[in-house]
Amino acid sequence: MKLPVYMDYQATTPVDPRVLDAMLPFFREEFGNAASRSHPFGWKAEEAVEKARAQIAALIGASPKEIVFTSGSTEAINLALKGVAEMYAERGKHLITSEAEHKAVLDTCKRLEKLGYEVTYVAPDRTGRVSREQVAGALRPDTILVALIWANNEVGTLNPIREIGELCHQKGVLFFTDGTQAVGKIPVDVEADHVDLLCLSGHKIYGPKGIGCLYVRRKSPRVRLVAQMDGGGHERGMRSGTLNVPGIVGLGKACEICQQEMASETRRSKELRSRFKERVLSELDFVAFNGNKEHHLPGNLNLSFSFVEGESLIMGISDVAVSSGSACTSASLEPSHVLRSMGVGDDLAHSSIRFGFGRFTTPEEVDWAADQVIAAVKRLRAMSPLYEMAQEGIDIASVNWQAGH
Helix, strand or coil, rough: CCCCCCCCCCCCCCHHHHHHEEEEECCCCCCCCEEEEEHHHHHHHHHHHHHHHHHHHHEEEEEEHHHEEEECCCHHHHHHHHHHHCCCCCCEEEEEEEEECCCCHHHHHHHHHHCCCCCEEEECCCCCCCCCHHHHHHCCCCEEEEEECCEEECCCCEHHHHHHHHHHHCCCEEEEEEEECCCCCEECCCCCCCCCCEEEHHHCCCCCCCCEEEEECCCCCCCCCCCCCCCCCHHHHHHCCCCCCCHHHHHHHHHHHHHHHHHHHHHHHHHHHHHHHHHHHHHHHCCEEEECCCEEEEEEEEECCCCCCCHHHHHHCEEEECCCCCCCCCCCCCCHHHHHHHHCCCHHHHHHHEEEEECCCHHHHHHHHCCCHHHHHHHHHHCCCCHHHHCCCCHHHCCCCCCCC
């Protein structure tokens, strides 16, 4: 077993060797520009891009023509939200999202608010889930878009996308879902799930970083966007810029592998997660599970360890790569906005750690990491007078702390 052990699969994934093998020729002999239509180098590149489009579309139940390549999910989110807002501004200027979204959605919504749009932020329940009823209650005659995350990147909770998509279609409102954590890990079918726009990113599914795409529905309804990047009119005019051919080939191959191996991979991830969780819970008390037990991503586990600071715990298990909060925001010491939106108190939010299990995680690594966590928590709690009081059955919330005279 090699150290450090990687357990942050929601932040990023290693590139699958099969994906790398598919990409390598496009750095060397097949180096053409997919927009060069006058010679075989360009034709080869274009052919590879179209094959990848088909592989991606097959994974999510779309048509290849509905796939627009971007640099990743953040760009796809910006294109979807800003592109729809601008295109349909005359119909209305109201959007609905949730407080538990990824920062890429929340910050894009903040930008739209500065431009005169109104955004309703729905609060999820204690497990991180938003209901169809909540969205129905927030809909207005001037609502043009509902934007909801499919699988939460921090706590792994799955939203009822199909029910909410159906509601949006009944009301004639466009529905965007951030599928970054969901695609490739759980079944996604944009037709059956009534999704109009969906983003995904290569590096969450064992593909390369810096490549992703936006699915844009072409019929019933046909979704139209205002491009946010102008240039040569690439990607049906929605996203100009020379295509990242090796990255696109890698994303296509990654999607193909996910489609073929999803069932066995899901089973394996769940087993590893249960193994880790049971080992930790058998040795430690005062551990809280964050998320929804029933509707949950297979490889995600978010736990709060009372009476332990999350950052101290991460330093205490330096040979286990995990994160507190979301990778894109973990540089700040604010408690996770996702856990806050779920009503988790600051003390528990500050003690939360996200563990990610994936394709290359081994049972041996799981056992070793669990032992490291158990030892570190015990060590840190040994220094905590609060933990001692809790063990004695004292309700810490009710203690009247008075300064001594």
